[in-house]
Amino acid sequence: MEIFLPKEVAYKLTKALDKAGSKEIGGILMGEYISEAVYRIKDLTIQSDGGTYSFFERIVEGISNPLQQFFQKTKYDFTRFNYLGEWHSHPNFAPYPSSTDCKSMWEIVEDSSVGANFAILMIVRLDYIQCLEGTITVFLSGHKMFKGTLIQEEPSS
Numbered sequence: 001m002e003i004f005l006p007k008e009v010a011y012k013l014t015k016a017l018d019k020a021g022s023k024e025i026g027g028i029l030m031g032e033y034i035s036e037a038v039y040r041i042k043d044l045t046i047q048s049d050g051g052t053y054s055f056f057e058r059i060v061e062g063i064s065n066p067l068q069q070f071f072q073k074t075k076y077d078f079t080r081f082n083y084l085g086e087w088h089s090h091p092n093f094a095p096y097p098s099s100t101d102c103k104s105m106w107e108i109v110e111d112s113s114v115g116a117n118f119a120i121l122m123i124v125r126l127d128y129i130q131c132l133e134g135t136i137t138v139f140l141s142g143h144k145m146f147k148g149t150l151i152q153e154e155p156s157s
């Protein structure tokens with residue numbers, strides 16, 4: 001699976017990561033379906049509370065408004081624009097999912113009220129020259145997971 005990250009979203013993320021320092025932050029990803037197994041991150045929420053040096057917990061109530069706004073903006077075209085998954089930062093560790101991260105992602109894909117047949121987890125951090133780096137892991141029900149590719153887009157102009 002390929003996940004495109006537009007420049008403006010990358011910029012928003014970089015600023016938030018810089019501000020959060022060594023504390024983990026995160027949120028949800030709102031995506032656009034491009035083609036089979038290709039998506040673009042259209043927007044994301046940034047929750048700066050709830051994280052520590054080595055842990056991030058997303059507050060569930062914090063997402064329904066931004067998601068509703070996203071659905072409204074994209075005219076309820078759910079097949080094209082929908083919830084794509086979660087993201088959080090690993091400022092102090094390599095950007096790979098921990099066992100706790102995997103467990104919470106499988107809970108999301110197995111939660112019938114979420115209604116997603118897969119969810120991605122993007123883990124990001126700033127490298128030693130303050131550049132954004134990240135990984136994508138795709139989670140499916142039945143405790144399956146596989147690696148995806150994060151592609152940072154160049155500005156279109």
Ligand SMILES: [Zn+2]
Nearest residue numbers: 090097098101
């Ligand atoms: Zn983590």
